[in-house]
Amino acid sequence: MFAPDRPVHFTRQSPSVHNGLKGLRLLCISAMAWAVSGCSLLQTESFNFQAELPENFTISATTYYDAASGESCPGHKVIKSDQPKGTQLIELKLPLTEKVKGCSRVLKSVVLNIKGRWGKRELDIDMQTAALSIRDEPTETTRPFPASGPLVFLGQCQWFFRTMGPYRYIVKVLECRALDANGVVQKSLMGGSMLRDGLAGRTVKLVLTEAKEEEPYFDRYWIKTMSGWKPCKGNWGRDIEELCVSPPQFKPFKMPDGRDCTVYPNCTE
Template identity: 90%
Template sequence: MFAPDRPVHFTRQSPSVHNGLKGLRLLCISAMAWAVSGCSLLQTESFNFQAELPENFTISATTYYDAASGESCPGHKVIKSDQPKGTQLIELKLPLTEKVKGCSRVLKSVVLNIEGQWGKRDLDIGLQRGALSIRDEPTETTRPFPASGPLVFLGQCQWFFRTMGPYRYIVKVLECRALDANGVVQKSLMGGSMLRDGLAGRTVKLVLTEAKEDQPYFGRSWLETPKGWKPCIETKETFRCQNPPTFTDFKMPDGRDCTVYPNCTE
C-alpha cells in the first residue's frame, strides 16, 4: 500500500521506449507462433500396432524408411513397448513419415521381433521375426482394411525341442508362421502387406497363438510313443533311427536324466 503522506510520481515513457516495448512484444508473439507452427510441421502421420501374445512372449518393432523425394537418406529405428514385461496385449505407435536433418522419409516396412521364454534361465529364449510391408499400389497379397475395426493378421508359434552338447541337454527352437483365415499354418512368416492410403490413424493387429505341443526339431531322430518322444541312435547313412530302433537318454535343463520327452520317465 502507498503511504498517504507521500506523493506518488508517474514517469511518462518517451515514444521511442514505448515503440521499443511494443516491438519486443510483437517479436515474442511471433516467436511463440513460429514455435507452435514449427511443432505442427514436425508432427507425423502414424498408425497403431497391437500384438495379442501368448504368455511369456514379448514383441518389438524395427521400422525401415526410404527417402520421400529421391534423396539418399534411408534409415531405421527400434520401437519398444514401455508396458511391463509379460503384458499380453502390446500397443505401439508407428510413424508413417518422419523428417531427419531436413530429409523427409516414408515408412516402407516393419520387422516384428518376437521373443519367447521357454525356461527359467535368462538364456532360455527363442527369437523369431515377422514383417509388415507398406505398399503404394495394391498387389495380389495386399490386405484391404475392413470398414471398421483393426486389420488383423494371424500367426502361430511352435516350439521345437532338440538335444545339444556331449551331455545331450534339451534346448528349444522357436518358429512362428502365418495362419490363414481357417487357422491353417502357412509356410510364410507372420505378417503381410497393406496399402499406405488410408493407413494413417488405423489399427493393425497381430494375434499370435502358441502350439499346444512341442515337436522334435530333428523329427527323424525321435520316435513318438504312447509315453512321449524317445530319442534314438541314428544310422550314419540316412541320419534316421536304426531299424529296429536303439534308444538313448538325455538331460532336462534342470539336470534330470530322462528317456522320454516331455514326461522324462516312462
C-alpha cells in the same frame, strides 16, 4: 520503456500510413495463420500397432524409414519400441513419416522381434521375427483394410525340442508361422504387406497363439510311444539324437534341470 516524467505525444497518421499499417497487420495475421496451418500439416501421421501374445512371450518393434520420393536422405532411422514386462496385450503408435535435418523420410517396414521363454534359466529363450511392409502400390499379397476395426494378422508359434551337447540336454527351438483365416498353419512367416494410403489413424493387430503340443526338431529322429517321445540312436555314433533305424534303438538324455530321462516330456516310462 518511457520515462514517467516525459510526456507522450500521439500524432495523427495520414490515410496512406494508416492503410499501410493495416495491410501490415493483415499480413502478420495471415502469416500467423499460415504458420499454424503449416504446423498442423507437418504433424506426423501414425498408425496403431497392437499385439496379443501368449504367456511367456514378449515382442519389440523396429521401424525402418527411407527417403521420401524425390529426396536424397542417407541411410535410415531405426526406432525400437520394447514391450513392458509382463504385458500380453501391447499397443504402440508408429509414425508413418518423420523429418530429420530437413530430410523427409517415410516408413517402409516394421520388423517384429518375438521372444519366447521355454525354461527358468536366463538362456532358456529363443527368437523369431515377423515383418510388416508398407507399400505405395497394391500387389497380390497386399492386405486390404476392413470397413471397420483393425487389420488382423494371425500367427502361431511352435516349440520344437532336440538334444544338444555330449550330455544330450534338452533345448527348444521356436518357429512362428502365419495362419490363414481358417486357422491353418502356413509355410510363410507371420506378417504381410499393406497399403500406405488409408493407413494413418488405423489399427494393425498381430494375434499370436502357441501350439498346444511340442514336436521334435529333427524329423524321424524321435519315435512317439505311449509314454512320450524317445530319441533314436542311429548308425553315426554322435552324441545327439540320430536318424532312427529299424529296429529302433534309443539313447537317454537330460532335462534342463539335470534329470536323466528316457522319454520326453514325461522323463520316465
